Amino acid sequence: MEKNKKLKSWGEMIKFNHRAFQIFYKRYPQMVLSRFISVIWTSLTPYAGIYLSALVIEELAGSRNIERLRFLVLLTLCAAALIAFCSAFLNKWKATQNAGLLFKVEHIFSEKLLDMDYVNLDETETAELLSTIRQNQNGGGWGLYRVIENYEDLCSSVLTLLGGFFLTVSLFTSRVPESAGAYTVINNPLFVILVIIIMFLITYIAPALSNKAGSYWALNADSHNLGNRLFSFFGWLGYHKDIATDVRMYRQDKMCERHNRDKEDTFGSNGMFAHLSLGPIGYYSAASSAVSVIFTGVAYTFVCLKAWAGAFGLGAVTQYIASITKVSGGASSLISTLGDMRNNASFIAQVFEFLDIPNNMYQGSLTVEKRRDRKYEVEFRNVSFKYPGSDTYALHNVNMKFEIGKRLAVVGRNGSGKTTFIKLLCRLYDPTEGEILLNGIDIRKYNYAEYMMIFSVVFQDFKLFALKLGENVAAKVDFDSDLVVDALRKAGFAEKLSAMQSGIETYLYKDYDKEGVNISGGEAQKIAIARALYKDAPFMILDEPTAALDPVAEAEIYSKFNDIVGDRTAIYISHRLSSCKFCDEIAVFHEGEVIQQGTHASLVADESGEYYELWHAQAQYYTE
Numbered sequence: 001m002e003k004n005k006k007l008k009s010w011g012e013m014i015k016f017n018h019r020a021f022q023i024f025y026k027r028y029p030q031m032v033l034s035r036f037i038s039v040i041w042t043s044l045t046p047y048a049g050i051y052l053s054a055l056v057i058e059e060l061a062g063s064r065n066i067e068r069l070r071f072l073v074l075l076t077l078c079a080a081a082l083i084a085f086c087s088a089f090l091n092k093w094k095a096t097q098n099a100g101l102l103f104k105v106e107h108i109f110s111e112k113l114l115d116m117d118y119v120n121l122d123e124t125e126t127a128e129l130l131s132t133i134r135q136n137q138n139g140g141g142w143g144l145y146r147v148i149e150n151y152e153d154l155c156s157s158v159l160t161l162l163g164g165f166f167l168t169v170s171l172f173t174s175r176v177p178e179s180a181g182a183y184t185v186i187n188n189p190l191f192v193i194l195v196i197i198i199m200f201l202i203t204y205i206a207p208a209l210s211n212k213a214g215s216y217w218a219l220n221a222d223s224h225n226l227g228n229r230l231f232s233f234f235g236w237l238g239y240h241k242d243i244a245t246d247v248r249m250y251r252q253d254k255m256c257e258r259h260n261r262d263k264e265d266t267f268g269s270n271g272m273f274a275h276l277s278l279g280p281i282g283y284y285s286a287a288s289s290a291v292s293v294i295f296t297g298v299a300y301t302f303v304c305l306k307a308w309a310g311a312f313g314l315g316a317v318t319q320y321i322a323s324i325t326k327v328s329g330g331a332s333s334l335i336s337t338l339g340d341m342r343n344n345a346s347f348i349a350q351v352f353e354f355l356d357i358p359n360n361m362y363q364g365s366l367t368v369e370k371r372r373d374r375k376y377e378v379e380f381r382n383v384s385f386k387y388p389g390s391d392t393y394a395l396h397n398v399n400m401k402f403e404i405g406k407r408l409a410v411v412g413r414n415g416s417g418k419t420t421f422i423k424l425l426c427r428l429y430d431p432t433e434g435e436i437l438l439n440g441i442d443i444r445k446y447n448y449a450e451y452m453m454i455f456s457v458v459f460q461d462f463k464l465f466a467l468k469l470g471e472n473v474a475a476k477v478d479f480d481s482d483l484v485v486d487a488l489r490k491a492g493f494a495e496k497l498s499a500m501q502s503g504i505e506t507y508l509y510k511d512y513d514k515e516g517v518n519i520s521g522g523e524a525q526k527i528a529i530a531r532a533l534y535k536d537a538p539f540m541i542l543d544e545p546t547a548a549l550d551p552v553a554e555a556e557i558y559s560k561f562n563d564i565v566g567d568r569t570a571i572y573i574s575h576r577l578s579s580c581k582f583c584d585e586i587a588v589f590h591e592g593e594v595i596q597q598g599t600h601a602s603l604v605a606d607e608s609g610e611y612y613e614l615w616h617a618q619a620q621y622y623t624e
């Protein structure tokens with residue numbers, strides 16, 4: 001993972017910001033347009049006020065023609081009213097288009113996560129990178145979110161600068177009359193150039209100092225990430241409903257207080273950022289503010305000197321003071337925005353590091369033949385697998401062929417490789433060595449979505465959504481009610497379903513509907529089985545499918561297992577060997593290898609085998 005050790009170059013700054021801007025513009029053009037039109041409007045319209053009020057003052061201080069004065073005042077008022085009206089309208093438009101900007105940014109990450117190879121999703125590096133990006137975003141506002149604001153500021157400062165510049169040109173070109181005596185020195189081009197240089201230097205120095213202060217945050221981003229990570233968990237301990245019981249039982253809140261304090265060590269009054277704020281960040285910020293004030297002093301002195309010497313009238317003084325302040329403000333803002341964009345480039349680089357994680361796995365294009373007879377033959381051929389970053393084989397030289405329409409049980413101790421075997425079959429990972437074949441062709445060559453259509457899996461750690469029961473079973477918003485009810489009935493959920501007032505329209509849990517129904521672990525498992533049945537795939541994989549069921553429900557599922565599975569090929573992982581007896585074949589895994597394979601009767605007869613040992617270890621609970 002890339003660390004924010006040094007600032008990006010100006011070239012990289014342009015490249016990263018431009019790419020980030022394109023992302024927003026392609027997805028949300030209206031949002032970007034609303035921002036730009038609003039900023040153009042708010043940057044340029046103040047000059048109308050400045051110009052018109054200067055005319056009014058000029059008239060008051062000069063010829064005092066009542067007709068012209070009335071006209072100018074009326075014009076100023078009308079212009080102000082029209083500007084206010086349009087500004088309010090634009091603000092509304094912008095607010096509507098920009099609602100949920102943070103959500104829009106999150107959506108970009110979420111889409112990438114959903115699209116990513118599972119193997120990358122599962123990697124610690126990916127989780128850390130995403131966590132860093134989010135910490136930077138939530139802690140200092142750095143990253144994608146800031147890009148759109150920076151572009152807006154860039155546009156605003158350039159326009160302010162240009163508008164002010166046009167109204168200021170005559171300040172430098174107007175001449176003091178010869179009658180002003182010694183003051184005519186102001187007309188000397190060298191004097192004018194000197195003033196411009198001083199103003200330019202001050203305009204440059206103030207934001208440069210402020211950017212320097214900001215760069216300490218960018219350069220030390222890694223350090224405050226840990227504090228932020230601690231904060232985002234321990235600071236919100238009470239909000240985590242899933243740990244509420246354990247926290248109460250073991251008073252873990254006391255244990256967590258320590259880590260909460262660690263967070264304060266980062267951000268508290270003795271932390272690094274407090275020291276930086278009292279040290280260089282503070283000095284640079286203070287110096288920046290002080291230098292800005294000097295600019296105002298120089299501008300006032302120059303304008304007043306010229307007016308005093310008779311170069312222009314009172315009305316022009318207000319115009320020049322206002323417009324030169326705008327020029328300076330615009331230039332300052334331009335420099336500080338460019339500096340901010342450069343500081344932010346390191347953070348955007350991390351966002352792209354994440355968004356550019358390549359999708360290598362799911363590139364296959366072969367279509368999977370649709371067969372009514374469900375004759376899909378899958379074979380593991382010399383398959384070995386190591387998890388990314390691990391030196392040991394989780395699976396080693398596995399050879400297995402699934403007999404079409406047969407029931408295969410996969411048994412073995414914890415950590416023997418059973419779940420890994422299923423994950424490879426479902427292409428969540430690809431084998432490190434060897435290959436898995438579907439009808440004789442390496443599964444990597446198939447289109448992934450089509451390949452997945454042949455499997456229904458109930459994983460051990462399956463999850464249901466707080467949505468309608470029917471949507472959970474069908475994994476679709478538009479579901480076939482009869483098929484949903486049938487699947488639930490087959491999975492043993494009929495009784496509970498009949499007690500639900502809204503039937504399959506009932507919401508699970510109460511997150512989105514207070515009439516929602518909380519379900520037990522066993523009921524959830526039945527719904528997960530129903531979901532696998534609804535998909536109606538040729539392969540049915542059940543990973544510990546009855547672990548959360550009570551003995552009665554478990555017995556009920558087993559007795560109906562043949563009905564449930566029908567003519568599908570079934571793969572069944574279980575710790576409870578008694579529940580595997582009815583399978584046509586049993587494969588015994590041990591330390592990543594298939595060490596025995598056969599029927600229950602043949603395996604239990606081999607007294608020297610692992611199966612015999614496992615069977616007898618459990619026999620006291622599940623006697624024949």
Ligand code: ADP
Nearest residue numbers: 387390394412413414415416417418419420421
């Ligand atoms: P089982 O399902 O038989 O309990 P698993 O297939 O889950 O076993 O695990 C097989 C081996 O792979 C174990 O040693 C386990 O620690 C390791 N393992 C499982 N998941 C991962 C992972 N995501 N990263 C690294 N090692 C893993």
